[in-house]
Amino acid sequence: MTVGQGIAGAAFTLRDAEPADLPEILRIVRELAEYERLGHAAVATEEDFGRLLFGPAPLLHAVLAEREGRVVGGALWYNNVSTFTGRPGIHLEDVYVEPRHRGLGIGRAFFRHLARLALERGWARLDWQVLDWNEPAIRFYEGLGAAALDDWRGRRVSGDALRRLAE
Template identity: 45%
Template sequence: MSAPAFTIREARAGDVEQIHQRILDLAAYEREPDAATGTAEDIRAALFGDDPAVFCHVAEVEPSEGADSGPRIAGIALWFLTYSTWEARHGIWLEDLFVVPENRGTGMGLALLRTLAGICRERGYRRLEWCVLDWNEPSIRFYESVGARPQSDWTTYRLTGEALASFAPAADPSAPRAR
């Protein structure tokens, strides 16, 4: 059986439910199914709200002959802009790259990653960056096969939950809100 044909394109509002499902699938793959608490409506607001700062490209597979449903989102690349003060240029942070297991090895992940690299080249961005879990050997091998290298001299820190809430200053309702 040959690999299904797929199309890489920018996400559309009608894709949100399937994008949300791919995020849930990724959380399960990364062994943290309960950590993905965002809803489809949260994703819709982030991608298609008044001032979106998050973007998504999808890999769409056409249904097989006789299938009852329409095209299926089999892969996602969800990303946002970063900024390097040293280079004085934007870059892309790839938050999530996920391809459903039955479509891995078809070139879908490669095509999604290449699409983002193309955006970097077209817009003059200098970096395409992401994190990968240390135990995720298949992804590490894939990323290294395209020339990506780990940035082992940096450690990612995160402030979240109660630690974030207790560290933040009390809200001043009269203060202008940062965007």
Template identity: 50%
Template sequence: MPCLNIRPATADDVPTILAFIKELADYEKLPHEVIATEETLRQTLFGTPRYAEVLIGEVDDLPAGFALFFHNYSTWLAKPGLYLEDLYVQPSARGVGLGKALLITLAKLAVERGCGRLEWSVLDWNEPAIQFYQSLGATAMDEWTVNRVTGEALTNLAGRTL
């Protein structure tokens, strides 16, 4: 049985984190959307302020996956939450419990930090992930639609007068 370990990422992990991000983008058929660089990841993950945190999942002492997350806030609960932006396990490490270990570690962090929820999004075509998340007790929020403003649309919105 392989040895699993979950640990907080350090700045030395930035090349590995970027590689995982690119692998995840390939899996999601969106590699052209990755503009992150080692420099921007180092600045936003390990600079001041830190905008997100990363857990590295290891199998037999080798990085094989990651979870990138940050705090959000629920006004209805009046509590912080954790939002899981990315969860990725390399294909060669799937099926040994690393994804489950990453989610359990995140749930423990959420409870320790007094969070009211742990949430994330999943692509609607990713049936293996959906089934995996449901097996851990996750509930799909089908009545909610994600909205996003990015790139030129974000710049244009910010440039509007009040």
């Protein structure tokens, strides 16, 4: 558990998610999807998150921000691996803070928490993606010292294309 003191003394707490948090996790993921104009793609259920986060071999991890006794944001991450360094890293899949709680230092606290976790465990890096139109997030990430990987282009195969490829 990490206790943060944000701007103007706004207190918040970061903590690892627990099974009872599944409705809140689903809520923040869907709010993020709406913000990113991808609400139609957010089809995961509480059961899906339950398996991913708390199943026999968890593939996903979640850290939640609480303020005044309620969840106001979250960071969902999983391990990736760098074959070049021979070490794991963190891929931050989602980071979200409710709009009315932005500017209090919660987002920075999520990144600080994950950076410390990576260093404590001897991991190589912290990666994430940002949509090219999300200027407020891009400015925030630049303020953290994040380097843009503009020469790398993401690719994805899913849905029917994934099925065709598998045939």
